[in-house]
Amino acid sequence: MVQLMALTETRPATDARSSADAEPTGGTPAPTTIDGVLGTGDHKTVGRIFIGVGLIGLIGGLVVAIVGVFYANNFDDFTVGDVDLVPQLWSLGRELVLFGGLVPILLGLAIYLVPLQIGASSLAFPRGAAAAMWTWFIGLDLLVLAYILNGGPGGGRRDFVVLWAAALAMMIGGLLWAMVCVAATIAGARTVGMTLERVPHTTWGFFVFSLIGLFALPITMAELLLSAMRIRYFHLPISESAELTAVMDGVSLPPALYWLGIPLLGMSADIIGVHTGRPVTFHKAVMGAIGLFGILAFGAEVVGLASVRPLDFDNGFLVVGLLLAALPVLAVLALTGDSLRFGTFSMRTALVGALLSGLLLLAATGVALLGLVEPIMGFLDDLFPDSIDMTNSLVLNGTRFHEGIRALVVGSAVVGVIAALHHWSNKIWGRRLAEPLGFLSLAAAAAGSVIWAAGEVAAGFDDQPWLPARTTDDFSSGLSAISLVGTALLAAGALILGVNMAMNYVGRKQAGSSPTGWSGTTLEWATPSPPPVGNFPAPPIVTSANPLADGELAYAGLPADADGADGLEVAGPGAETGGASESERQ
Numbered sequence: 001m002v003q004l005m006a007l008t009e010t011r012p013a014t015d016a017r018s019s020a021d022a023e024p025t026g027g028t029p030a031p032t033t034i035d036g037v038l039g040t041g042d043h044k045t046v047g048r049i050f051i052g053v054g055l056i057g058l059i060g061g062l063v064v065a066i067v068g069v070f071y072a073n074n075f076d077d078f079t080v081g082d083v084d085l086v087p088q089l090w091s092l093g094r095e096l097v098l099f100g101g102l103v104p105i106l107l108g109l110a111i112y113l114v115p116l117q118i119g120a121s122s123l124a125f126p127r128g129a130a131a132a133m134w135t136w137f138i139g140l141d142l143l144v145l146a147y148i149l150n151g152g153p154g155g156g157r158r159d160f161v162v163l164w165a166a167a168l169a170m171m172i173g174g175l176l177w178a179m180v181c182v183a184a185t186i187a188g189a190r191t192v193g194m195t196l197e198r199v200p201h202t203t204w205g206f207f208v209f210s211l212i213g214l215f216a217l218p219i220t221m222a223e224l225l226l227s228a229m230r231i232r233y234f235h236l237p238i239s240e241s242a243e244l245t246a247v248m249d250g251v252s253l254p255p256a257l258y259w260l261g262i263p264l265l266g267m268s269a270d271i272i273g274v275h276t277g278r279p280v281t282f283h284k285a286v287m288g289a290i291g292l293f294g295i296l297a298f299g300a301e302v303v304g305l306a307s308v309r310p311l312d313f314d315n316g317f318l319v320v321g322l323l324l325a326a327l328p329v330l331a332v333l334a335l336t337g338d339s340l341r342f343g344t345f346s347m348r349t350a351l352v353g354a355l356l357s358g359l360l361l362l363a364a365t366g367v368a369l370l371g372l373v374e375p376i377m378g379f380l381d382d383l384f385p386d387s388i389d390m391t392n393s394l395v396l397n398g399t400r401f402h403e404g405i406r407a408l409v410v411g412s413a414v415v416g417v418i419a420a421l422h423h424w425s426n427k428i429w430g431r432r433l434a435e436p437l438g439f440l441s442l443a444a445a446a447a448g449s450v451i452w453a454a455g456e457v458a459a460g461f462d463d464q465p466w467l468p469a470r471t472t473d474d475f476s477s478g479l480s481a482i483s484l485v486g487t488a489l490l491a492a493g494a495l496i497l498g499v500n501m502a503m504n505y506v507g508r509k510q511a512g513s514s515p516t517g518w519s520g521t522t523l524e525w526a527t528p529s530p531p532p533v534g535n536f537p538a539p540p541i542v543t544s545a546n547p548l549a550d551g552e553l554a555y556a557g558l559p560a561d562a563d564g565a566d567g568l569e570v571a572g573p574g575a576e577t578g579g580a581s582e583s584e585r586q
């Protein structure tokens with residue numbers, strides 16, 4: 001059957017064909033060979049590749065960050081020949097963690113899950129998503145090559161500094177392409193009855209994440225273009241190329257950095273609803289809070305173009321964004337608390353990870369408020385010059401304090417990814433990830449994030465300058481050691497997740513070989529795990545945000561009593577989880 005497309009807010013009525021005419025195998029066939037994987041247009045395969053390669057990039061970025069801080073803290077001479085290692089290592093670590101790791105993993109989850117959650121047989125542009133993935137992957141390879149050949153910020157070879165800018169722009173361009181595919185699918189491929197206000201929180205989080213990224217990341221690409229031109233046409237001496245580390249500031253400082261947390265809130269809301277056996281009651285309120293957080297996270301125009309002009313921490317929009325950012329995070333945690341209060345708490349990696357991810361993100365938005373003391377005091381000094389003593393003002397901007405905030409946001413994202421992959425592992429690979437390894441990875445990642453942040457925030461109070469610092473006198477060995485331990489623990493958490501995934505993949509089952517085990521109430525749980533080609537036997541028809549809980553899920557062109565799962569039991573509320581039954585929810 002041709003997949004019905006939702007081009008408006010509310011789906012128009014559609015005449016269903018007879019079940020004899022229904023074709024359950026719509027969409028791009030799943031690849032079964034190496035050349036099939038390389039040329040795949042199947043959104044599930046593209047999503048898996050994004051997740052797997054992104055996890056490797058994340059681990060690599062954290063390892064590079066460890067080496068960079070260790071080298072800066074233990075060697076008097078930061079250069080080898082014409083190579084300025086500290087800016088290069090620090091810059092490469094930030095780029096790999098963000099654009100080589102966390103963003104690709106999140107987009108991989110979006111590409112895999114969004115069509116399933118909205119009842120579509122595929123992405124709106126399946127081949128486009130595959131092309132986006134390969135564009136990003138080639139850019140990632142070129143980025144690493146540029147650094148190896150003495151390029152990047154602090155590099156000594158002009159051509160390879162230019163290659164660094166082009167490769168990073170290529171990576172971001174591929175990720176933007178993937179965001180277009182995700183956003184277009186959500187906007188135009190929702191199934192019958194799936195209005196935008198009924199989409200699951202995870203899908204809504206990815207929608208806001210993609211839209212904000214589409215507005216903000218082109219500014220970073222423009223910065224990279226300006227940087228390439230400045231180096232290529234000798235407007236910036238190659239000896240001063242280390243200052244190009246500021247290009248990433250527009251996406252590595254709050255509030256712009258909070259963009260990474262948008263999908264974490266959506267995934268956490270859905271995970272909490274499933275593993276407590278009680279879907280989140282205030283569906284629209286949670287969507288509103290996630291949308292507000294996305295608006296406040298749009299900081300590109302506030303802290304952007306750092307490669308051309310210095311950061312302006314006195315910007316009024318930045319101050320307002322930082323002041324308000326904690327409110328939507330707190331609202332999501334409070335609204336999902338109803339599920340924790342009235343549902344059944346299940347001691348699982350997914351649920352614990354979802355809660356920890358939200359708490360770490362809340363901690364990041366709270367700690368960031370300390371950086372507002374200086375600009376607010378400066379504003380008051382302008383109004384009341386004879387009443388304010390600026391000599392006693394807390395000055396943290398321009399110090400390693402910023403790295404502490406980044407540590408908490410990155411830790412929140414890593415913990416959220418661990419929770420999400422445990423929650424949807426059965427859907428992605430056909431088997432659950434091991435719970436003992438899951439809790440071990442959670443403990444290492446959460447503890448590492450907090451320890452890393454503590455070391456960096458303390459260094460900020462000690463007035464240690466933000467990396468890349470220029471002399472070893474700028475560092476406190478004790479505080480740097482704390483940061484190194486925290487970063488190493490966070491990397492260990494990501495590595496344990498990778499081992500868990502590898503063990504799961506070796507024993508994975510074929511598509512459609514098993515039903516889901518969780519008591520999910522959204523559409524991805526109405527199809528076998530992993531889903532077959534085309535995802536659904538026919539377009540689902542929904543009447544609420546939790547179609548498996550309302551008991552009225554139907555399929556266009558199939559009999560009303562058909563479950564649409566080829567005889568496999570579809571897990572509904574209370575199935576196999578120890579969660580509340582439907583009568584208990586009532």
